[in-house]
Amino acid sequence: MSEDKISLKHGAGGTAMMKLVKEVVLKEITQKNQGSIGLDELDDGATIEVGDKTLVFTTDSHTINPIFFPGGDIGRLAIAGTVNDLAVMGGKPIAMACAIVFREGFLVDDFRKICKSIEATAREVEVSTVTGDTKVVERDALDEVIITTTGVGLANDLKTDSQLTPGDSIIVTGTIGDHETAILSHREGIKIKGEIKSDVAPIWKTIEAALKAGRVSAMKDPTRGGIAGALNELASKSNVGITLNEDDIPISNPVRNIDEMLGIDPLVLTNEGKAIIGVNGEDCDSVLEAVKKTKYGKNAQVIGEVTEEHPGKVALKTSVGGQRLVRATIGAPAPRIC
C-alpha cells in the first residue's frame, strides 16, 4: 500500500475503501466463513448456517452530523441501515444488537428521542432489539454519538451480489439521492423551493413483496457510493454489463436542483431507504407492480437492463442520446455525512 495513513476517503464506500479492505483485512483475516458468504465476498452481509436454516448477519457503525435531520435521526438511520443490508440478501430481520458510544455531556433527552426512534423504526419491520452496549468517552474524543447496529435475519431464499444474469431488468425502488442531498442542504443552509428530506426507512416489506412477486436475481443497498457504486459492484461480481436509461432514473425535482447547484452527480449519493433489484426480465412487470404497492416503493421504476456486453461495467444512455460509463467513486463525492 502506497499510503500509510487512513484518510476520509477510506470511509466513503468507494474504491479507496475497497482497496484498503482487500489489502489489509482480507489478507490478514483467514478464518472468515461460517456459511457460503463470508468476508471475502464483501457482500451486504454474511451467512451463518444453523441446522437447516440460513441466517444473514451484518453490521454497520453509524455517525451523522447533525444527528437529528430532515426526515429522520441517527436512531432511525441505524436500524434502517442494518435492516436494509439484511433485506437485500433476502433476509427477514429477526433480531438487532445496538452498541452506543456517547460523548460525555450527551443529553439524556436526546438519548430518549433516539431510543423512541429506534423502537418506531424497528416496529415497522417487526424486528426486536434484543441486546446492546453503552460506553461513554471523554468530551472532544468523539463525534456526538456512534451507534453500531448488527442484525440477524432469516433467509429462505438467499440473494448475493454475483447472481445477476443477462436479460435481467434493474429496478430501483424509488427516487435517488434524497438522503445525502437532504443532509448536505440542511448543513449548508441551502434554501430551495420544495421540501427535501432523507429517505431513511427500513425497507424489508418492499423487498419481501418483490421476492414474492417474481424471480429476483440479486439486490443491493445503495448507501455510501450511491447507485453508481452498488451497480458497479453487482456488474463486477456477476461479471455482466448493466445499461441504464438516464430518463428512467427517478430523481425528485428539489434533489435535482440542489445537485445541479452543487455540481454533484446524484448517482453517487447515499440513499438510506432504497434498493436496487435485479429481476428476471419476464417477471419484471409483476415485481415492479408489487413493489409500487408498498409504503416505500411507490416511486419504483425500471432503470435499465443486464447485458452480456461490457461485463463488469455500467453504461448510461443519456437523455441527449449519448452514452457514458458510470464509475464507482474513489472517495466521497461530498463531505462525509454517514
Place this chain on the structure above:
Amino acid sequence: MSEDKISLKHGAGGTAMMKLVKEVVLKEITQKNQGSIGLDELDDGATIEVGDKTLVFTTDSHTINPIFFPGGDIGRLAIAGTVNDLAVMGGKPIAMACAIVFREGFLVDDFRKICKSIEATAREVEVSTVTGDTKVVERDALDEVIITTTGVGLANDLKTDSQLTPGDSIIVTGTIGDHETAILSHREGIKIKGEIKSDVAPIWKTIEAALKAGRVSAMKDPTRGGIAGALNELASKSNVGITLNEDDIPISNPVRNIDEMLGIDPLVLTNEGKAIIGVNGEDCDSVLEAVKKTKYGKNAQVIGEVTEEHPGKVALKTSVGGQRLVRATIGAPAPRIC
C-alpha cells in the same frame, strides 16, 4: 431522571449505567425479545431461537487508550470481550462481525497489526470473522479507533444470570484485576517489581471444560465493574446471597502492590480473560480440576459459596476475621480504560 447529561460514570458498568439503561432504554424499547433472554434481562447477551437451536447474540463497543498495551491490543480485546460474553451464556462462538471507526490519520500499519491480532485471537477459539464495516471520521472527532464486535454463538446448554442456587460454589478462573491494573500502571508510568500485563484472552475453551465437567448453574464475565459488579448482578438476579472468602481470591503480587499504592479495590477492576462460574457444590471439585487444566484457567480457585441468607447481596469474609458487604460501584473506580 434527575441528571440531564450523560457523564463518564454512565459508561463504567456500575449502578449509574444500569439506572440510565433501565430508565431510558428499557422504557422506550418495547420489542426486545426474540428468545427467552432479551433486553430486559440485561444479561451478557440475548438469545435467538432458530428452528430447534438456541443462539446467543452479544455486542460490545471497544475503546482503549493506549490501543497497544502490555498483554494485548484493541483487536485482541475486541474479540475476547465478545467471545467471553457468549461463553458465559454457554454459547460456543461461531461467527463474529467487526465494525471499525477510525480517526482520520490512523496508521495503516497499526490497522494491519490489529487485524493480525483479531485473527490470532479468533483462531484460539476457532471463531470466524465473517462480516464487518469500516468508517472514518475527522481528526479530533474520535478516540483513535473504536471497534464494535458482535458475536453469534450456539448454546446447547444456555446459562443465565438468574440460575444461581443456594449450595452452589463460586469459582473464579484466575487472578483478578490484571487488565485494569496493567492499563493504569502503563498509562501512569508506574514502575514496580514483577511484570503486570493484561489478562485479555478468549476463554471459551475454559468455559467449555467447566460445562463438560459438572453442573454449572450460572456464569458471568467480570469486565467493567469487576467481580464485585458481576457477583452483585448474579446475587440480585438469582435472589440469593453470596459469601466470599477474601483469602481465597487469587490476586497476583504486582497487582496487589499497585492497587494498594493507588488505593483501589481489585474487586471492582475490569478483567478481560476471566469468568465467574457458579457450580453445584457436589461438582465443584471436578469443575475446578477441569478448569485448571485449560490454558486460561491455571490459577482458578473456589472463592465463595451461594447462600439463602442476605439475598441479593455479596458478603466478604475478610482476612482479619471480619465481614463486609461488597457493593457494585456507581461509576468507574479509576479513569476509564475500556
